Amino acid sequence: MYFSTVSDLKISVITVCYNAKASIAACIQSVIGQAHANIEYIIIDGASTDGTLEAIKPFEQHIHTLRSEPDSGIYDAINKGIALATGDIIGILNADDVFASADILKNIAEAFEINSRVAVYGDLDYVNLNGQVVRRWRSGIYRQGMFNWGWMPPHPTFYCRRELYQQLGNYSLLYGTAADYELMLRYIHLQKVPVYYLQKVMIKMAIGGVSNSTYKNRLSALLFDLEAMNNNKIFIPLLAILFKPLRKIKQFL
Structure with a gap:
């Protein structure tokens, strides 16, 4: 599918949150500050109890869909967002993360339009509470078979065409915190989905995470x-398991 202009490409950004009062405003502001005009913003809240919804309220006019209800975890919530999305492209922005600059979604739209790919990924910086970069994840160009050697792209930078979820399935709840890894493994390695590497820091991600x-x-x-x-x-x-953490060493250099 081609579009007459990049601005015609509708991008759905999904943020899932639970008790994210401290970070949700910065996350939302980084979305509404994007230069790309055609954005659908969806927030799925897991029935927060800390005032997250109150923190979201000042931005309601910029949010196309807001749903707050109990869920079965982050990937169940993401799947709910995917079901509600109407964009040509879908991406995930975690409640603790922000876009690295105002032109990220514009660059993503250009990457899809120019390269006719069905998925795009890029680079990511881990930041501490003061916003200082403490790790740098530089993905590099993907070549078939790299997953066998522990490679994977940073999930927060992964954007794909909406029909891909319909064709290949959503996030499986059978893999716990590895559901994002499994989906990208299934799409890129197993199904050989054509991907494009956007050589740019797309996301600033807060350090930490449940899995660690x-x-x-x-x-x-x-x-x-x-x-x-x-x-x-x-x-x-077992070889891929060995190389997967070893690849992270260069993120600290």
């Missing part, structure tokens, strides 16, 4: 990764 919060969670994430690899035809899963 405790040793038990790290072990659980590791087992979910291994299951995702086994189910999506990674050549030697």
Whole structure:
């Protein structure tokens, strides 16, 4: 599908949140400050109790869909957002994260229009509470088979055409915190979806995360990764498991 101009490309941005009062305003502001004109913004709240909805209220005119109800976790909430999305392209912006600059969605739209790909990914910076960059995730150009060696793109930078979810399925709730890894593995490695690398820092991501919060969670994430690899035809899963964390070392250099 081609569009007469880049501005014709409608991008749905989905933010899921639960008790994100401290960060949600900055997240929303980074969306409404984007230069791309044709944006559909969807927020799925998991029935927050800390005042998150009150923090969202001043921005209601910029939010196309706001739903607040209990869910079965972040990926269940994302799937709800995907079901509501009407954009040509869908991407996820976590409640603790922000776009790195005001032209990110414009650049994403240009990447889809010029390169006729069905998915785009880019680079990401991890930042601390003071906004200082502490890690730099530089993805590089994808070549078929790289997932076998522990490669993956940063999920917050992953944007794809909406019909891809209809064709290949949404986020599986069977993989716990590895559901995002499994979806990109399924799309890019198993189904060989054509992807384009946007060589630009797209997202500033707050450090932390549930999967790394405790040793038990790290072990659980590791087992979910291994299951995702086994189910999506990674050549030697144990080798990929070994290389996956080793690839993170250069993020600190």
